[in-house]
Amino acid sequence: MFTSLEIELAGPVATIWMNRPDLHNAFDETLIAELTAACIALDGDADVRVVVLGGRGKSFSAGADLNWMRRAANNGIDENLNDARALAGMLRTLAEMKKPTIARVQGAALGGGMGLASACDIAVASTKAVFATSEVKFGIIPSAISPYLLRAIGARQATRYFQTAERIDAARAREIGLVHEVAEPETLDAKVAEIVAALLAGGPNAQAAAKDLIRAVDHQPVNHTLVEETAHRIAHLRATPEAREGISAFLDKRQPNWMGE
Template identity: 40%
Template sequence: MNETILEDIDRRGVVTLTLNRPEINNAYDDALIDAVLGALDRLAGIDTARALVVQANGRHFQAGADLGWLARVAGESAAANVRASRRTAELVHRLNTLPLPTLALVQGACFGGGTGIIAACDIVVAASSAIFAIAESRWGLIANIIVPQLADAIGVRQLRRYALTGERFDAAEALRIGLVHEVVPPAALAGTGERIVDQLLQNAPEATAQTKAAILEQAHGDLSAQSFARLVAQHAARRQSDEAAEGFASFREKRAARWYPGKPEIET
């Protein structure tokens, strides 16, 4: 049976974390969230670690949340929903504030929470065929637990467009708005990642960690405990809203949500 994630560390101290649910396009649920948080716990205890690479097996990097899982959680208690949102937010927050330099290698789809994961990484390289979307609102949900990291990555102006429309955009647009740093042919993704890792390793570890900490002091993603709790509570409550219930139903029934009036008729 496949493991949810794969972990590896090489002789240089480069840790590679590979999302390993290609059969569902690496969509996240509680199992994947817990696996990644566990990996980050273990990473904190490795003194020789120098850098973290986040990648994924299969055609797609990360297709957002498993909507079936979200629908099941929505039917549980309010406390259970808060726990689910808190764990999701912790994943992105801890990745964002990890003292090590982080690199994400993206292929295929990177939707919803996947955009939060890469926004929380220091460096992102995408295959030219990658596609992106911040589409939580299309399902009656909200992306607010990843908004701080996305605002740091692409700025409020671009975030207002893509989080409010939910539209998909390609790797060239992701590069233009700052969500990714480099776009390469799919066959060059791994090699480009190795080149960047080599650049990272040429820098002193403590100096790198202190530089990253100084940068994060200027960032939206370095949240206070009060702000973190507020975003988690809002995220959890929205999952149990009437709009979310309709969004889950529209996904399950493969139809447009009731709030979409359709395109206007063209008068002739």
Template identity: 45%
Template structure:
């Protein structure tokens, strides 16, 4: 879909995209170029109304080892204002990923350290290998998980975030599932098959209804019952019912047929 040096953005003909972190020789570690390219790729995704959902993945053995060593060495030489510019760039990436209108699914294997937990937390859903190793590693090198912290707290809860941010303990994919950071954790040998099943399941759903549901849940937040939220929800269901896909879905249900947006499940592994 576009030319990148640190990423690959591949659109599947079934209507979804996979955004691959592609610095395999560096274990997909972040640097300034990858952050900038991720921002650009997310802009491309957001502008493509044909996409139904997006997978975020890492090439090779690891999802992402966190910050690139050479980039950190350069950052150590920068003054406060230049570091602030770097932080704002990373924040733009995280906030843009979290605000994407299409559903996002992160797939985690191997190591996911530091800022990689931010990417995972910004996605709507995440799955991974049971033996994946995750870590909020910043305090080990005298730093803090500052920019990613709001998203990590939302994904795994305040108490767990305090523990792992303050101890820098590594925890497994299975533990991440228990904390809610991952929706599911699978044996590593089964991960690709499970990714295919997640893809097939998402392809059953109305693309516009998934977008509308994501926007709805963002507005609802923690579920506080206010008059404004009540009115928003009432309007949301009225809008989706009269939308083309809402009408098609209702007709298909009543006529006992598949709606137009459903293709045939692939039962295949995703394109490598």
């Protein structure tokens, strides 16, 4: 049972709702621990194919709870390090899930909230969404979220926004690669559902392998080692039951078994 989250299951789709709407889904040690546990549990659930991350209320997530940050500021270095490791671990757990993940961003995604959106594989934003790496305004830096933001928007854009803490609207977020799609508030869920349907058509093992492939190949020089690595990956995957089923289904003009009836 969670106190800061709700898990909604709809067939093969699980939605994790951050459920602190009165605090704009700002996270503290409890939400961090619960989100970590939820990601681990859903990643291990064979009935779940896609995970959507959303926030109840007006905001996706306003980042770190200021009361939690105030407590941390009064703690020693060891306590601060433990808190930072827990946050970094949660983000990595989310980012490295084998299942496809979608961030459903309907409102503010600030600081760590912007990090959560970046840690998901796909981000869909409402036209009312707004993003910012606002940490420098509090005398800190977006450290734990930086690997995922750099992956999403690149070092050049991050150099600007990490220092200015400017607000980024949905259109600008799409322009710089932070989100994949922007939809009007009333069509946000339909856009998420459209992407979910596309994901459900793919083989689950192939999708997990595709995510691992990107981590292995990104920013690597194209040399003999990398070419050999990619050859081994596709050769091993072609020999799996899922690949045989996918190819047979295509040739037989039928749906593969992972799509159900």
